[in-house]
Amino acid sequence: MAAIFQGVGAAPALSSLPSNSFDSKNILFSPRRSFSVRKAPSFVVVRSDGTMNLDLNPKGRRAQQFIANAVATKEDSSAASSSSKPGHELLLFEALREGLEEEMERDPRVCVMGEDVGHYGGSYKVTKGLATKFGDLRVLDTPIAENSFTGMGIGAAMTGLRPVVEGMNMGFLLLAFNQISNNCGMLHYTSGGQFTIPIVIRGPGGVGRQLGAEHSQRLESYFQSVPGIQMVACSTPYNAKGLMKAALRSENPVILFEHVLLYNLKERIPDEDYICNLEEAEMVRPGEHVTILTYSRMRYHVMQAAKTLVNKGYDPEVIDIRSLKPFDLYTIGNSVKKTHRVLIVEECMRTGGIGASLTAAITENFHDYLDAPIICLSSQDVPTPYAGRLEEWTVVQPAQIVTAVEQLCQ
Amino acid sequence: MALSRLASSSSRSADLLKPLCSAISLRRPISTDTTPITVETSVPFTSHQCDTPSRSVQTNAKELFTFFRDMALMRRMEIAADSLYKAKLIRGFCHLYDGQEAVAVGMEAAITKKDCIITAYRDHCTFVSRGGTLLEVFAELMGRQAGCSRGKGGSMHFYKKDSNFYGGHGIVGAQVPLGCGLAFAQKYSKDEAVTFALYGDGAANQGQLFEALNISALWDLPAILVCENNHYGMGTAEWRAAKSPAYYKRGDYAPGLKVDGMDAFAVKQACTFAKEHALKNGPIRGKSLSLVEAIKLTSSCSVCCAYMQILEMDTYRYHGHSMSDPGSTYRTRDEITGVRQERDPVERIRKLILSHDLATEKELKDIEKEIRKEVDDAIAQAKENPLPESSELFTNVYAKGLGVESFGADRKEVRAILP
Numbered sequence: 001m002a003a004i005f006q007g008v009g010a011a012p013a014l015s016s017l018p019s020n021s022f023d024s025k026n027i028l029f030s031p032r033r034s035f036s037v038r039k040a041p042s043f044v045v046v047r048s049d050g051t052m053n054l055d056l057n058p059k060g061r062r063a064q065q066f067i068a069n070a071v072a073t074k075e076d077s078s079a080a081s082s083s084s085k086p087g088h089e090l091l092l093f094e095a096l097r098e099g100l101e102e103e104m105e106r107d108p109r110v111c112v113m114g115e116d117v118g119h120y121g122g123s124y125k126v127t128k129g130l131a132t133k134f135g136d137l138r139v140l141d142t143p144i145a146e147n148s149f150t151g152m153g154i155g156a157a158m159t160g161l162r163p164v165v166e167g168m169n170m171g172f173l174l175l176a177f178n179q180i181s182n183n184c185g186m187l188h189y190t191s192g193g194q195f196t197i198p199i200v201i202r203g204p205g206g207v208g209r210q211l212g213a214e215h216s217q218r219l220e221s222y223f224q225s226v227p228g229i230q231m232v233a234c235s236t237p238y239n240a241k242g243l244m245k246a247a248l249r250s251e252n253p254v255i256l257f258e259h260v261l262l263y264n265l266k267e268r269i270p271d272e273d274y275i276c277n278l279e280e281a282e283m284v285r286p287g288e289h290v291t292i293l294t295y296s297r298m299r300y301h302v303m304q305a306a307k308t309l310v311n312k313g314y315d316p317e318v319i320d321i322r323s324l325k326p327f328d329l330y331t332i333g334n335s336v337k338k339t340h341r342v343l344i345v346e347e348c349m350r351t352g353g354i355g356a357s358l359t360a361a362i363t364e365n366f367h368d369y370l371d372a373p374i375i376c377l378s379s380q381d382v383p384t385p386y387a388g389r390l391e392e393w394t395v396v397q398p399a400q401i402v403t404a405v406e407q408l409c410q
Numbered sequence: 411m412a413l414s415r416l417a418s419s420s421s422r423s424a425d426l427l428k429p430l431c432s433a434i435s436l437r438r439p440i441s442t443d444t445t446p447i448t449v450e451t452s453v454p455f456t457s458h459q460c461d462t463p464s465r466s467v468q469t470n471a472k473e474l475f476t477f478f479r480d481m482a483l484m485r486r487m488e489i490a491a492d493s494l495y496k497a498k499l500i501r502g503f504c505h506l507y508d509g510q511e512a513v514a515v516g517m518e519a520a521i522t523k524k525d526c527i528i529t530a531y532r533d534h535c536t537f538v539s540r541g542g543t544l545l546e547v548f549a550e551l552m553g554r555q556a557g558c559s560r561g562k563g564g565s566m567h568f569y570k571k572d573s574n575f576y577g578g579h580g581i582v583g584a585q586v587p588l589g590c591g592l593a594f595a596q597k598y599s600k601d602e603a604v605t606f607a608l609y610g611d612g613a614a615n616q617g618q619l620f621e622a623l624n625i626s627a628l629w630d631l632p633a634i635l636v637c638e639n640n641h642y643g644m645g646t647a648e649w650r651a652a653k654s655p656a657y658y659k660r661g662d663y664a665p666g667l668k669v670d671g672m673d674a675f676a677v678k679q680a681c682t683f684a685k686e687h688a689l690k691n692g693p694i695r696g697k698s699l700s701l702v703e704a705i706k707l708t709s710s711c712s713v714c715c716a717y718m719q720i721l722e723m724d725t726y727r728y729h730g731h732s733m734s735d736p737g738s739t740y741r742t743r744d745e746i747t748g749v750r751q752e753r754d755p756v757e758r759i760r761k762l763i764l765s766h767d768l769a770t771e772k773e774l775k776d777i778e779k780e781i782r783k784e785v786d787d788a789i790a791q792a793k794e795n796p797l798p799e800s801s802e803l804f805t806n807v808y809a810k811g812l813g814v815e816s817f818g819a820d821r822k823e824v825r826a827i828l829p
Binding site for chain 2: 137140142143145147149150155158161178179182183191192195227251252
């Protein structure tokens with residue numbers, strides 16, 4: 001929270017901090033020329049500090065406070081404390097909706113298309129109420145034709161509209177792979193810069209509660225090598241809203257990965273307008289001994305493991321990488337330089353997953369700083385089984401994380 | 411067709427008999443005359459779920475000459491591209507449009523630059539009809555900086571945003587949903603314009619086409635799907651690929667029209683009809699009309715069931731599918747020469763001009779010589795043009811947004827310079 005106010009009030013103070021490269025730590029966002037944009041107060045994109053001031057990370061603190069009760073999907077009701085703190089409390093899907101709604105109000109070019117997003121309100125209620133508020137032309141119920149409605153979203157984006165294409169489940173977007181890879185990612189390049197494709201493709205993915213193999217897919221590994229797109233994964237209501245808004249304002253195609261099991265997370269988020277940087281990682285818990293890189297749901301497994309690790313005397317540094325393409329190698333690199341040990345915990349498959357690319361990227365860039373080989377914990381290379389216990393063992397469990405850290409820190 | 415041949419021969423014999431008169435008439439300015447001439451299309455239109463437009467097309471000398479010039483230019487350009495490819499100056503894929511020029515030219519004559527066109531990979535001539543220059547075409551084909559996509563797209567990726575030409579797509583059928591997206595954006599922004607989404611007879615069997623058809627009809631989008639049926643999907647004849655080669659009927663609930671795609675006037679008439687139909691019955695009016703009111707409004711269509719339509723252009727390509735295809739393994743040379751003799755679009759216009767006594771053979775030949783020189787000059791200029799800089803490899807991957815640049819690992823070294 002403090003970081004935001006720092007930006008608004010005291011930009012000079014921050015710029016005097018030791019910085020080894022990029023000058024503007026706080027990037028002021030100026031609203032682009034678009035018709036009938038509301039006069040919004042200018043706000044600040046907060047970059048996480050690259051410096052060693054571990055205690056100056058309010059986002060980390062807040063996330064830390066929150067983490068203890070966030071592994072399960074039950075919301076934590078602390079009604080007594082809610083009235084005194086600034087901001088408002090909501091669930092992750094509500095945060096996504098709030099971000100979407102604010103952007104739709106702000107920019108009339110934003111429209112949503114997907115299956116059951118309009119009258120039904122969205123299969124995960126992310127678009128609930130938007131159809132009645134904005135009308136049928138801005139919140140469009142499509143037939144079950146992912147290939148063509150994703151293509152239509154891209155075609156509309158070529159003319160300047162800013163569509164949000166929702167895949168009811170990320171796995172269904174495999175049907176639109178051609179459109180996403182060839183048209184969405186490549187048109188800006190093959191047209192020599194004539195067209196930008198400001199589309200946001202979002203949807204829930206990941207392993208849920210016994211949903212079966214086809215409905216538990218993790219597409220980030222398939223899309224990661226498509227040139228021209230950006231991929232981000234949200235994990236808390238705060239970054240969900242921030243990333244949604246940033247994605248809608250970006251001129252590039254952005255794929256926003258949500259997770260089926262995280263929609264009911266509750267958090268207190270600021271009232272004022274804010275966005276999260278699309279290319280930046282989030283420092284969840286600063287530490288000294290080992291860097292744990294994670295994203296989406298695995299963040300919570302890691303934090304649960306972190307509790308055990310702290311009791312055992314370890315001090316893990318947990319970073320939610322958030323930006324799956326491109327990687328925030330700056331934040332990650334600074335962390336590696338400090339701890340010299342890396343553990344990657346992800347929900348992707350081991351083969352060709354995000355962790356595999358991240359391992360390669362870290363080894364290429366920071367090999368000299370590593371004291372031990374990078375350990376990458378990923379889901380097993382199997383279709384997700386239906387049986388509960390088997391499904392539990394396809395994904396990484398906190399116990400495995402603890403074991404891996406102990407192994408790394410020997 | 412026979413009538414026009416008779417007419418031309420009689421006018422030629424008349425020329426011999428009356429040299430003075432013909433000399434005077436020939437000095438009439440050849441490209442600015444706008445007195446209307448009525449032309450009949452070669453064959454009547456066939457329709458599905460709709461009335462057919464009339465066979466008589468209004469035109470004038472100026473338009474005839476524009477058509478002749480444009481189509482001759484396109485023809486010459488494609489033949490020149492053929493030679494350039496064989497000289498290895500154009501690499502990769504090169505899909506040539508000669509034989510099909512009437513579709514591009516006729517369509518352009520019926521619409522404005524506010525209407526969008528999107529097509530597949532056989533896009534050189536469509537790009538030119540939308541206002542692209544010869545230099546941009548040849549430079550892009552040879553991968554030079556002056557190309558329309560800065561040399562980074564190639565033959566299959568020609569785009570011209572300012573004249574609403576959206577390309578240029580390599581994957582068969584993928585452009586049709588994009589086209590319906592363009593139509594959606596036109597409806598969203600209340601543009602009062604239409605989108606023509608072109609595809610081939612091969613792409614007509616793609617599932618995404620039917621998905622896009624369904625959505626366009628459901629949402630009343632001003633989309634007109636145009637099937638350029640040249641009867642061969644690469645090496646597969648249409649009767650071997652499609653159970654029902656009546657592509658204009660495939661819309662089922664959507665009105666369809668079958669057009670002789672080698673007759674530029676038929677194409678023009680059909681496109682005018684389609685655009686009128688889409689805008690009159692389309693989203694501008696919306697569903698607030700009762701059915702009776704809607705029927706009264708539409709003079710040319712007795713049944714307004716859906717707002718989007720399918721136009722099937724019966725056309726033919728002389729070259730093979732691409733430069734690597736000789737074009738004769740799946741069809742006979744007799745067939746190709748037969749079509750060239752009977753239905754060639756440029757010849758049709760030439761005969762019309764001659765029959766209406768608007769120019770002599772020599773003048774038309776002069777125009778063609780001029781065009782040839784223009785094409786040669788453009789090629790020479792394109793050959794001089796430099797290849798793109800190495801830094802261009804990294805430009806246009808991302809658009810710069812939120813003021814962020816893409817740095818390398820240490821944020822010291824700039825890995826990619828975003829424009």
